[in-house]
Amino acid sequence: MSRAVAPEKAEAEAGTRRSRNTGLLRRVWRERSAYLFIAPGVIIFSVFTLAALMFAFYLTFHRWSIIEPDKPYVGTQNYQDMIHDERFVRSVLNTIYFTGASVPLTMIIGLGLALLLNQQIRGRAIFRTAYYLPVVTPFVVSALLWKWLYNGEFGLFNYYLLRTRIIDEPLLWLSSQNLAMPAVVLMTVWSGVGFSMVVYLAGLQAIPAQLYESAKLDGAGMWRRIRYVTIPLLRPTTLFLLVIGIIGSLQVFTQIFVMTSGGPVDRTTTMVYYMYLWAFKYYDMGYASTLAFALFAMLLVFTALQLRLFRDGGTQ
Amino acid sequence: MTDLTEEQRVPALAPPPPDRRTKRRRPGGSRGEGYVSLRAKLATYLILAPVAILFVAPFAWLISASFQPISTIFANPPTWLPDDPTLDGYKGFLNVGELTEAQQAQGHGDWRWFANSAFVAISITVLQTFFNALCAYAFAKRRFPGRNVIFVLFLATMMVPGQVTLIPNYIIIQNIPFFGGNDWLGNGGHGWLDSYWGLIVPGVVSAFGIFLLRQYMLSIPDELLDAARVDGAGELRIFWNVVLPLCTPALAANAIFTFQGAWEDFFWPLIIMSDPEKLTAPVGLALFVVQNRTDWNLLFAGSVIATLPMILVFVIFQRHFVRGIAVTGIKG
Numbered sequence: 001m002s003r004a005v006a007p008e009k010a011e012a013e014a015g016t017r018r019s020r021n022t023g024l025l026r027r028v029w030r031e032r033s034a035y036l037f038i039a040p041g042v043i044i045f046s047v048f049t050l051a052a053l054m055f056a057f058y059l060t061f062h063r064w065s066i067i068e069p070d071k072p073y074v075g076t077q078n079y080q081d082m083i084h085d086e087r088f089v090r091s092v093l094n095t096i097y098f099t100g101a102s103v104p105l106t107m108i109i110g111l112g113l114a115l116l117l118n119q120q121i122r123g124r125a126i127f128r129t130a131y132y133l134p135v136v137t138p139f140v141v142s143a144l145l146w147k148w149l150y151n152g153e154f155g156l157f158n159y160y161l162l163r164t165r166i167i168d169e170p171l172l173w174l175s176s177q178n179l180a181m182p183a184v185v186l187m188t189v190w191s192g193v194g195f196s197m198v199v200y201l202a203g204l205q206a207i208p209a210q211l212y213e214s215a216k217l218d219g220a221g222m223w224r225r226i227r228y229v230t231i232p233l234l235r236p237t238t239l240f241l242l243v244i245g246i247i248g249s250l251q252v253f254t255q256i257f258v259m260t261s262g263g264p265v266d267r268t269t270t271m272v273y274y275m276y277l278w279a280f281k282y283y284d285m286g287y288a289s290t291l292a293f294a295l296f297a298m299l300l301v302f303t304a305l306q307l308r309l310f311r312d313g314g315t316q
Numbered sequence: 317m318t319d320l321t322e323e324q325r326v327p328a329l330a331p332p333p334p335d336r337r338t339k340r341r342r343p344g345g346s347r348g349e350g351y352v353s354l355r356a357k358l359a360t361y362l363i364l365a366p367v368a369i370l371f372v373a374p375f376a377w378l379i380s381a382s383f384q385p386i387s388t389i390f391a392n393p394p395t396w397l398p399d400d401p402t403l404d405g406y407k408g409f410l411n412v413g414e415l416t417e418a419q420q421a422q423g424h425g426d427w428r429w430f431a432n433s434a435f436v437a438i439s440i441t442v443l444q445t446f447f448n449a450l451c452a453y454a455f456a457k458r459r460f461p462g463r464n465v466i467f468v469l470f471l472a473t474m475m476v477p478g479q480v481t482l483i484p485n486y487i488i489i490q491n492i493p494f495f496g497g498n499d500w501l502g503n504g505g506h507g508w509l510d511s512y513w514g515l516i517v518p519g520v521v522s523a524f525g526i527f528l529l530r531q532y533m534l535s536i537p538d539e540l541l542d543a544a545r546v547d548g549a550g551e552l553r554i555f556w557n558v559v560l561p562l563c564t565p566a567l568a569a570n571a572i573f574t575f576q577g578a579w580e581d582f583f584w585p586l587i588i589m590s591d592p593e594k595l596t597a598p599v600g601l602a603l604f605v606v607q608n609r610t611d612w613n614l615l616f617a618g619s620v621i622a623t624l625p626m627i628l629v630f631v632i633f634q635r636h637f638v639r640g641i642a643v644t645g646i647k648g
Contacts, residue, residue: 127364136626138623145378292483
């Protein structure tokens with residue numbers, strides 16, 4: 001984003017510089033209090049974001065272990081290792097699996113609930129609160145709670161599924177290779193639906209009633225009205241939720257750490273969890289930073305989109 | 317982002333113009349009353365109610381379990397309403413009343429985690445709201461050389477995910493000079509690792525918060541500030557007495573989301589804190605399980621306590637919440 005504006009800005013600034021070159025110092029001095037205002041922000045930001053970012057990049061070219069004093073330069077070795085690292089590829093696939101499953105599910109259920117709650121019915125507030133409760137619950141608590149619910153012996157899931165004879169024998173949710181990821185996705189959807197719903201409700205309430213009425217006069221039934229009026233008009237909301245959701249999901253960590261620790265056999269090892277392992281279990285900060293940059297690259301497209309959305313929100 | 321000097325932008329968080337409220341209240345609204353037939357209503361409830369039960373049930377069970385002795389937590393079938401509810405879980409967690417030997421051996425109770433969390437979250441919230449507002453005001457209302465460059469830099473780094481700076485920040489925190497046994501070059505000790513400084517300081521500024529507050533502050537008319545200047549008010553006074561009071565809704569939104577985010581923050585405290593006495597609530601609870609401690613009644617009691625501040629903040633600021641979320645799209 002900054003690149004796109006750079007030439008224009010540079011030009012404008014060059015113009016300013018020519019005309020006011022002599023006055024620059026005087027202007028800086030006159031506005032000195034403004035610099036004091038931004039000083040705390042700029043200092044913190046320079047250290048923990050700018051310097052950190054450059055340091056992270058520097059790390060990717062070194063073998064940097066916290067426990068060893070020697071931190072040799074290794075060129076692009078980390079990057080080459082990463083490309084050939086099967087566990088890394090696995091973690092990328094797992095992350096995409098997680099994102100591809102949890103984001104659309106959360107959005108679709110959120111939209112469905114929002115549509116239902118957008119009617120004049122009794123108890124709207126109660127339902128809204130009920131669906132929103134998991135969003136308010138600290139994420140770690142949700143993950144702990146669901147870990148218990150999934151417990152093979154004492155978990156409520158197995159108990160009720162067995163009782164209703166949907167399954168014949170207890171499932172080992174989080175320790176089963178094929179069920180672990182869906183189980184994590186389900187928990188994530190549970191805790192995220194309320195958020196989608198609230199955002200969709202806000203979007204729905206911005207749709208003018210006249211549009212529905214004219215669609216009705218034209219003989220459109222409920223489904224057609226939803227299909228041809230509601231969903232197209234919710235496009236900005238949908239795009240917003242999609243981008244936010246993808247960005248959040250690609251960075252999934254907490255529920256993996258709490259519920260599965262990446263297991264069984266790396267079936268739920270996501271990119272961030274894998275990075276965590278390299279940094280704080282194997283102590284190789286260089287390789288872990290390289291993994292972080294891979295995530296950065298994957299996220300870039302979506303964050304650029306997100307900034308665009310924010311900008312549009314700020315200018316409209 | 318074409319021209320940031322242009323100040324006539326309608327901010328995202330601007331207070332709604334007075335006529336919008338009356339317009340929104342017009343009878344019927346966007347959801348026509350009386351349009352819902354009885355059959356449709358019934359169908360709606362048939363979907364809404366079971367889903368609501370599914371959403372609330374885990375939570376209800378958590379609360380119920382926090383009042384049960386460990387024996388009925390592990391019982392099959394699960395107990396939803398404990399026959400004789402007990403506070404043992406809470407007592408054990410907060411380290412009050414009669415304790416088992418294992419609990420006594422633990423020294424302090426795990427209540428420390430909540431004190432830590434509260435201290436850290438409140439510090440971050442207060443400091444961040446203040447520093448964000450300071451920056452936002454300068455970016456919105458002051459014209460100084462370098463403003464646009466710095467602002468664009470701030471914005472651009474919103475694209476950097478926290479995970480990329482996590483590892484270098486760990487090393488930076490470890491090498492803060494003069495702290496934790498470090499010399500002036502930042503070597504020798506552990507710096508801000510395992511200290512509240514390390515938890516709080518990196519969190520006291522947020523580019524995103526600055527951006528939102530700036531958008532809001534753009535709507536404050538310049539004439540107002542000029543009038544204050546003519547009256548002889550200094551810059552700090554203008555900021556404190558004129559700008560801040562006008563931004564209360566945006567500041568509240570910033571504070572709420574920051575508090576929520578800080579209270580829930582997991583990754584950063586997980587990696588920099590190791591002393592069990594200094595853990596924050598989420599990390600303490602998570603390690604509880606990862607380390608396979610078996611006193612689940614304590615864990616459930618702790619989980620309920622960890623959730624309370626979130627619920628409290630939500631209930632008190634519900635209005636801000638839903639509006640703030642709709643506008644900013646962050647959960648914190």
